[in-house]
Amino acid sequence: PSDPPMVFHWFPFIGSTVIYGMDPPKFFRENRAKYGDVFTFVLLGKKTTVAVGPAGNDFILNGKLKDVNAEEIYSVLTTPVFGRDVVYDCPNAKLMEQKKFMKIALTTEAFKTYVPIISHEVTSYYKRDSAFKGKSGIVDIPKKMAEITIFTASHALQGSLIRSKFDESLADLYHDLDMGFTSINFVLHWAPLPWNRKRDHAQRTVAKIYIDTIKERRALGDADKELDILKHLMKSEYKDGTPVPDHEIAHMMIALLMAGQHSSSSTSSWIMLHLAQYPQVVEDLYKEQIKVLGADLPPLQYEDLAKLPLHQAIVKETLRINAPIHSIMRKVKQPMPVPGTKYVIPTSHVLLSAPGVSGSDPAYFPNPEKWDPYRWLPGSPNAPLMVRSEEEEEKVDYGYGIVSKGAASPYLPFGAGRHRCIGEHFANLQLQTIIAETVRLFKLSNVDGSNNIVGTDYASLFSRPLEPAKIRWERRD
Numbered sequence: 001p002s003d004p005p006m007v008f009h010w011f012p013f014i015g016s017t018v019i020y021g022m023d024p025p026k027f028f029r030e031n032r033a034k035y036g037d038v039f040t041f042v043l044l045g046k047k048t049t050v051a052v053g054p055a056g057n058d059f060i061l062n063g064k065l066k067d068v069n070a071e072e073i074y075s076v077l078t079t080p081v082f083g084r085d086v087v088y089d090c091p092n093a094k095l096m097e098q099k100k101f102m103k104i105a106l107t108t109e110a111f112k113t114y115v116p117i118i119s120h121e122v123t124s125y126y127k128r129d130s131a132f133k134g135k136s137g138i139v140d141i142p143k144k145m146a147e148i149t150i151f152t153a154s155h156a157l158q159g160s161l162i163r164s165k166f167d168e169s170l171a172d173l174y175h176d177l178d179m180g181f182t183s184i185n186f187v188l189h190w191a192p193l194p195w196n197r198k199r200d201h202a203q204r205t206v207a208k209i210y211i212d213t214i215k216e217r218r219a220l221g222d223a224d225k226e227l228d229i230l231k232h233l234m235k236s237e238y239k240d241g242t243p244v245p246d247h248e249i250a251h252m253m254i255a256l257l258m259a260g261q262h263s264s265s266s267t268s269s270w271i272m273l274h275l276a277q278y279p280q281v282v283e284d285l286y287k288e289q290i291k292v293l294g295a296d297l298p299p300l301q302y303e304d305l306a307k308l309p310l311h312q313a314i315v316k317e318t319l320r321i322n323a324p325i326h327s328i329m330r331k332v333k334q335p336m337p338v339p340g341t342k343y344v345i346p347t348s349h350v351l352l353s354a355p356g357v358s359g360s361d362p363a364y365f366p367n368p369e370k371w372d373p374y375r376w377l378p379g380s381p382n383a384p385l386m387v388r389s390e391e392e393e394e395k396v397d398y399g400y401g402i403v404s405k406g407a408a409s410p411y412l413p414f415g416a417g418r419h420r421c422i423g424e425h426f427a428n429l430q431l432q433t434i435i436a437e438t439v440r441l442f443k444l445s446n447v448d449g450s451n452n453i454v455g456t457d458y459a460s461l462f463s464r465p466l467e468p469a470k471i472r473w474e475r476r477d
């Protein structure tokens with residue numbers, strides 16, 4: 001047995017931190033070419049072993065609880081932001097129960113109520129926002145998509161009471177909470193710095209808003225008709241019969257909004273930027289709606305989304321190229337032999353999974369660098385190879401419901417295993433609705449008419465388009 005090869009570096013502690021941080025996907029690609037699918041680099045003094053490709057994804061993401069641990073890595077960042085006793089500030093078994101509670105609100109029945117809510121938020125945003133006044137204009141799209149994401153997600157998932165607070169106090173407080181997620185806080189999370197003081201104040205204030213809302217809604221009793229997550233959490237009990245305490249509900253609500261906000265907001269921005277790259281695709285989307293839903297384009301319903309394959313393909317393809325989570329980390333708890341190799345990963349290492357590497361590998365995606373949503377539709381020469389459909393996937397139950405194992409899959413933008421995303425279906429619904437409503441109203445293009453697109457900003461834990469990222473919109477007649 002031996003250690004995996006080590007990426008060459010000049011300085012101890014710093015190791016490859018800077019070069020990794022500038023462009024993680026490039027770093028993975030280049031070192032994979034040099035060292036193979038499994039290699040180690042030094043990240044802030046920690047030996048970090050990367051395992052890429054479908055087998056590497058499976059090795060880390062479906063690692064056993066006795067072998068790999070997420071909370072020991074993530075907790076320093078997430079606990080001050082979310083609050084105590086939830087997600088990574090509790091044993092994994094408790095997180096599995098909490099994921100089950102949070103997932104219960106993400107049912108088809110609830111989704112049917114979410115689509116009209118999201119449609120309404122999107123269209124009224126475009127109506128009132130000053131950047132969309134007139135017949136055409138130029139807009140810095142990530143700022144707008146961040147707002148649309150928070151309005152749609154908070155209204156659908158958290159109810160109208162919480163949504164109304166986003167017009168005033170909550171937006172700024174969430175911004176302060178966000179500052180806790182800068183990568184530098186992996187080292188400085190404890191420090192009494194201005195941004196950490198703001199983070200702690202915001203956490204207490206936001207938690208109190210949720211706790212007060214819980215009390216208000218309890219007082220409403222049967223008059224409270226909303227089918228959102230808050231309501232479900234208020235009714236949930238742990239296996240031992242304890243109802244979920246109010247402070248845990250509040251902290252889970254913060255966690256849910258934070259988890260969804262960054263990834264969905266970044267993805268919707270990338271979607272609009274790719275559509276502006278290829279204005280013809282916007283017209284194809286518009287035509288798809290006319291063909292399937294009728295020329296009068298009636299109000300969008302949940303059932304319509306499944307009938308719009310190009311809309312679905314836009315989300316899939318954007319997440320293939322621009323997955324917002326480029327690095328998934330685990331602490332190694334037992335020496336772990338890597339199947340099919342002579343390597344054993346010691347407990348002093350951290351494991352890093354980067355499913356984006358196989359997502360951009362020509363072995364699975366012909367012409368991988370091309371954003372080509374049509375590759376997900378039948379008959380495309382760029383069709384994905386060896387990506388299994390939902391039905392073909394092996395299923396597992398880690399305690400939060402039956403999910404696809406995603407074992408050995410080259411395409412895993414939502415992760416796999418016990419920490420897999422529970423927000424996938426909600427994110428798809430939200431993003432497809434935003435696309436559908438946007439192309440009903442606007443044509444999009446690049447300001448200079450080119451096919452260019454901005455680069456990626458990797459400074460925060462979630463990658464996103466570099467700003468400013470301006471595109472041109474033109475109202476349909």
Ligand code: HEM
Nearest residue numbers: 259260263264267325328413414415419420421422423427
């Ligand atoms: C976990 C991606 C939207 C809630 C994850 C993970 C990924 C991911 C890769 C696994 C992290 C790990 O293994 O360490 C995404 C993407 C999204 C998205 C690409 C949108 C495009 C959402 C939304 C919600 C959400 C909308 C909430 C409604 C969660 C939760 C976890 C998770 C609760 C579980 C964390 C754990 O078990 O450790 N997501 N997500 N996500 N996501 Fe998402």
